[in-house]
Amino acid sequence: MTFENLNLIEPLLRALKSEGYTQPTPIQAQAIPVLLQRKDLLGCAQTGTGKTAAFALPILQLLHTDELYVKGPAGIKALILTPTRELAVQIGESFAAYGKHLRLSHTVIFGGVSQRNQTDALKAGVDILIATPGRLLDLMDQRFVKLQNLKMLVLDEADRMLDMGFIHDVKKVIARIPAKRQTIFFSATMPPEIASLANTILTNPVKVEVTPVSSTANTIKQSVYFVEKNNKRKLLNLLLQDKSISTALVFTRTKHGADRVARQLNDAGIRAEAIHGNKSQGARQRALTNFKSRTIRVLVATDIAARGIDVEKLTHVINFELPNVPETYVHRIGRTGRAGANGISISFCDEEEKEFLTDIQKLIGKKIPVVQDHPYPLQRAGMPQPVVTNRQNPSRTPSQRPGNAAPTGDKPKKKKWYGKR
Structure with a gap:
């Protein structure tokens, strides 16, 4: 199948060709025809599947058609809500690339920076608005954003918005937009709260599911090193002596941990920067730009800060610390091995993280190969034992067991945690 088979208009096909797109991904092949029929869509797709183009291309085509033949009132006609x-x-970069041969305008608004440039763009008039929930509500309250003429709503990464505590803000936005609209809903997972939200805002949606969250791409070579916690830094430095690792995205669970690892790498002569929620927007964008341009070799990130990072030819993902939520592992390593390319995922596992590894392997349905031959082995090395159910409270989930840390990011998930963080 080609993009021509999806009945896309010539300006979009020309833009796709110049971007090097040849064949649609499965999510694009299924979603684009549905959306061009102006139907609501419920999509379950993880990062790296091409879902941005799956909703951006139909939005651009439908709004372009309306502009030419059914000239409507001015104002924002499409809103894309996203968590980070x-x-x-x-x-925003995707809309600019795909819509460069159209007359439609767009802008991006988010918190953490001065609102002046954003409000100036809104005053000039935009057709498509990409926004994070908090800044959007703020500008709506200030009357800079008016959504009475909205035709299309996209909720992207809905499960991550739940994790970050944004669902209440999302509901406030939905309450203030026209009920008659086309709604597009994407989420990598469908916890009960997200399923309930989808049911309340979608009308007879077409359901599309591609690459379940429990699967990892076959193009990613995975491995795990059992290592003492205090030797992880030495092992990371040793691995990065291999010049074939041209780019590496390193994950930590905490913001302070990301700063510490980046600092230690620079002390060892390895150019690295950290990206997380405590960094200013300017610092985060500079770090990402430097990583994409290969000015730095290593980007150290927390999970939420890394959501949305799309770097071409990213060769390695390194889990300096394993996540305590197994689905997060799938999202992390999905940063590499994209669009059929090969990638390598390396994980460090200390004694306290063996339980996390067990949960990850249960989710993905396979054992991750262990690298035995390295200079910093765990003293009690070996594959983790099956999880023993807590005798006092067997109903606890893995993320509720003592010692498990809360997910990190701009806003932690609101849970009661046991033991030390």
């Missing part, structure tokens, strides 16, 4: 600043910028 990085993902908002990424989506």
Whole structure:
């Protein structure tokens, strides 16, 4: 199948060709025809599947058609809500690339920076608005954003918005937009709260599911090193002596941990920067730009800050610390091995993280190969034992067991945690 088979208009096909797109991904092949029929869509797709183009291309085509033949009132006609600043910028870049031969305008708004440039763009008039929920509500309250003429709403990464505590803000936005609209809903997972939200805002949606969250791409070579916690830094430095690792995205669970790892790498002569929610927007964008341009070799990130990072030819993902939520592992390593390319995922596992590894392997349905031959082995090395159910409270989930840390990011998930963080 080609993009021509999806009945896309010539200006979009020309833009796709110049961007090097040849064949649609499965999510694009399924979603684009549905959306061009102006139907609501419920999509379950993880990062790296091409879902941004799956909704951006139909939005551009439908609004372009309306502009030419059914000239409507001015104002914002499409709203894309997304959880992080990085993902908002990424989506904005996609709309700019795909719509460069059309007359439609767009802008991106997010918090953490001065609103002046954003409000100036809104005053000039935009057709498509990409926004994070908090800044959007703020500008709506200030009457800079008016959505009475909205025709299309996209909720992207809905499960991440739940994790970050944005669902209430999303509901406030939905309450203030026209009920008659086309709604596009994407989420990598479908926890009960997200399923309930989808049911309340979608009308007879077509459901599309591609690459379940429990799967990892076959193009990614995975491995795990059992290592003492205090030797992880030495092992990371040793691995990065291999010049074939041209780019590496390193994950930590905490913001302070990301700063510490980046600092230690620079002390070892390895150019690295950290990206997380405590960094200013300017610092985050500079770090990402430097990583994409290969000015730095390593980007150290927390999970939420890394959501939306899309770097071409990213060769390695390194889990300096394993996530305590197994689905997060799939999202992390999905940064590499994209669009059929090969990638390598390396994970460090200390004694306390063996339980996390067990949960990850249960989710993905396979054992991750262990690298035995390295100079910093775990004293009690070996594959983790099956999880023993807590005798006092067998109903606890893995993320509720003592010692498991909360997910990190701009806003932690609101849970009661046991033991030390």
